[in-house]
Amino acid sequence: MSEILNVQNLRKSYGSITVVDDLSFKVEKGECLGVIGPNGAGKTSLFNVIDGGVVVDGGRITLDGEDVTRLPRHKRAHKGIARAYQVPQPFPDLTVFENVLVASTFAAGLSGHEAEVGALDVIRRVGLNERRRDRAGSLRLLDRKRLELAKALAASPKLLLLDEVAGGLTEAEVDVLVELVKSLKPHYAIIWIEHVAHALAATADRLMALHYGRKLIEGTPDQVLKSPEVRAIYLGIVDDATA
């Protein structure tokens, strides 16, 4: 496997509040790193500094060996960082195909036939082929999540940032999404922020728990979810051993 993202000693503060505190980790192609932490732990802030929405105060971010720390967001997108959001916001009056075509045209810089082929390919991969002519506004939530993923994939990313994409889904729908993310895993480096811990446990190779912007622990899902620190701080459970 090849290293796609390497983050070293990242720091970001807003005044006296440090939201990303000396954070270092790596993600390889074919790997999914799950990120958990209580509200306000700095998970969204971490995605913001990785995708270039927010400029870091210190540290270094490399993508596939190239330093992107000072690049603006749109340039990082062209280099291969794509993000899918919790609340999909497609153009509701455009079809599924047209929405993805917009992404493959502008984010991937494709045009004409190439853009159309690229859009149809990712639509198939997320399981929306049957619905490609439907208005995005008519889709149920799971299909809107699929469309959100297709738009991110249309940019031909190396690194896929999944920002609480399981939010709002039923248990059965989460299972479908988990299978979809698993099918994508071999082709990308994935970081998945999620409050639905069992979705991450089923998908991620490693979990990283954040607390006040700091890495609390990183390890296999089992190691992290069973660790006394995570149980105490993230899940609010105090073991006898830590009480």
Ligand SMILES: Nc1ncnc2c1ncn2[C@@H]1O[C@H](COP(=O)(O)OP(=O)(O)OP(=O)(O)O)[C@@H](O)[C@H]1O
């Ligand atoms: N632009 C900003 N200015 C000031 N404080 C900010 C800003 N953005 C985030 N914060 C603060 O940074 C901290 C981390 O927020 P962040 O949204 O990254 O946490 P989170 O782990 O994603 O939380 P949640 O699970 O609720 O989404 C919070 O205390 C938040 O209030």
